[in-house]
Amino acid sequence: xxxxxxxxxxxLATTTTDPRLIxxxxxxxxxxxxxxxxxxxxxxxxxxxxxxxxLHDYDYQxxxxxxxxxxxxxxxxxxxxxADIRAILSHGWMLVNDxxxxxxxxxxxxxxxxxxxxxxxxxxxxxxxxxxxxxRSVVKKFKDKKFAAKCSRDVIRRSEELLGLELAEAIAICxxxxxxxxxRTGLLPRPAADSEKHHLTQQERENxxxxxxxxxxxxxxxxxAAFLEENGVxxxxxxxxxxxxxxxxxxxxxxxxxxxAELNAFRIVSGG
Numbered sequence: 001x002x003x004x005x006x007x008x009x010x011x012l013a014t015t016t017t018d019p020r021l022i023x024x025x026x027x028x029x030x031x032x033x034x035x036x037x038x039x040x041x042x043x044x045x046x047x048x049x050x051x052x053x054x055l056h057d058y059d060y061q062x063x064x065x066x067x068x069x070x071x072x073x074x075x076x077x078x079x080x081x082x083a084d085i086r087a088i089l090s091h092g093w094m095l096v097n098d099x100x101x102x103x104x105x106x107x108x109x110x111x112x113x114x115x116x117x118x119x120x121x122x123x124x125x126x127x128x129x130x131x132x133x134x135x136r137s138v139v140k141k142f143k144d145k146k147f148a149a150k151c152s153r154d155v156i157r158r159s160e161e162l163l164g165l166e167l168a169e170a171i172a173i174c175x176x177x178x179x180x181x182x183x184r185t186g187l188l189p190r191p192a193a194d195s196e197k198h199h200l201t202q203q204e205r206e207n208x209x210x211x212x213x214x215x216x217x218x219x220x221x222x223x224x225a226a227f228l229e230e231n232g233v234x235x236x237x238x239x240x241x242x243x244x245x246x247x248x249x250x251x252x253x254x255x256x257x258x259x260x261a262e263l264n265a266f267r268i269v270s271g272g
Contacts, residue, residue, distance in 0.1 A: 001079045001080065001081060002048055002081055002084070003048055003051040003052055003055065003080055003081065003084045004047060004048070004051055005029075005047055005050060005051045005054065007051065007080075008050075008051035008052070008054045008055040009054065011055055011058060011075070011078060011080075012025060012054060012055055012058060015058055015059060015061060015062055016057070016058075016060070016061045017061070018061050021057055021060060021061055023120070023184075023185045023186065024057065024116070024117065024120075025053070025054045025055070025056070025057060026054070026181045026184055026185050027112075027116040027117070027119075027120050027178050027181065027185055028053040028054065028056055028109070028112045028113060028116050029050045029051070029053040029054040029177075029181070030050070030053075030116075030174075030177035030178040030179075030180060030181045031053060031108070031111075031112035031115070031116045031173065031174040031177045031178060032049040032050050032052060032053030032105070032108055032109060032112055032177070033046050033047075033049060033050040033053070033177050034173045034174065034176045034177025034178075035049065035104070035105075035108035035111075035112065035173055035177070036048075036049035036050070036105075036108075038173050039104045039108075048084070049105055049108070051084075052084055052087050052088060052105065052109060053109060053112060055075075055088060056088050056091055056109060056113065058071050058074070058075065058088065059071045059074070067092065067096050068088075068089055068091075068092045068096050068097060069096075071085070071088055071089060072085055072089060075088070083103075086099065086106070087103070087105050087106045087109060088109070090102070090106040090109065090110060091106075091109045091110050091113045093110060094155075094158070095155070101159075101162055104163075107159065107162040107163050108163065110155065110158075110159045110162065111155075111156065111159030111160070111162070111163060111170055112174060113155070114151050114152050114155045114156050114159070115151070115156050115159070115170060115171065115174050116174055116178065117148060117150070117151040118138060118141060118142060118148055118151040118156070119133070119138050119171060119174045119175055119178060120178065120185065120187065121141070121147070121148040121151070122137055122138045122141045122148075123175075123178075123187045124186060124187065127189065127190050128189045128190075129182055129186075129187040129188050129189050129190065130175060130178060130179050130182050130187040131179070131182070131187075131188070131189050133175055134175075135167075135168040135169075135171040135172045135175065136168070138171045138175075139167060139168055139171065142156070142167065156170075
């Protein structure tokens with residue numbers, strides 16, 4: 001069967017509960033829908049591309065060290081079309097397999113898997129979210145390899161070549177696709193901070209570090225918001241970075257850093 005969004009949502013719900021992965025699935029879905037429109041696909045194909053994007057990490061939560069190794073057999077058993085299975089497998093090219101992206105759908109997924117993370121992380125740091133995000137802001141963060149370090153710049157560069165697009169063009173497509181899902185991915189504009197709270201200087205933002213188990217300050221994902229409150233830091237300026245990955249903003253931290261995930265170290269960062 002040709003993959004539909006309801007079927008993709010049903011299938012992902014059987015394997016994935018991690019809110020971060022669900023946010024990522026929504027972001028990639030939005031990007032794929034926008035790429036489909038960019039390539040002139042009809043509405044039914046826009047939905048199919050979005051469904052492939054939503055389902056692309058089908059086996060990741062269960063088998064993070066064997067990503068995509070279990071996808072093919074299981075999705076085939078569910079009746080998913082071979083073309084859609086291959087498209088999902090292709091985002092592992094040169095990472096976990098040798099399935100080279102060939103179609104526009106496959107090339108777009110290969111791009112969106114990494115680029116959506118960089119766009120999301122950049123938008124998350126802005127009080128206005130993704131509402132007025134411009135490609136040049138993401139290009140700036142792309143050049144800073146320490147920012148959202150888990151978003152592979154090498155993959156993004158390879159995908160540019162595959163798609164025949166400049167980086168700023170691909171970013172613009174992703175921004176356009178991700179905006180409709182901002183309410184579900186934490187990228188809506190945030191309320192103005194309480195005027196009595198301390199607004200961090202750029203130097204304070206860069207230097208602010210919280211170490212958990214590594215001493216200095218003991219806290220956990222569940223009380224990041226409380227930590228900010230206790231220290232008078234404006235919550236709309238706080239973004240959580242864990243192991244090189246931007247994972248949550250202010251109050252969303254308690255949801256996205258889920259199930260008591262053990263944090264050895266994380267820091268509060270901000271910027272624009």
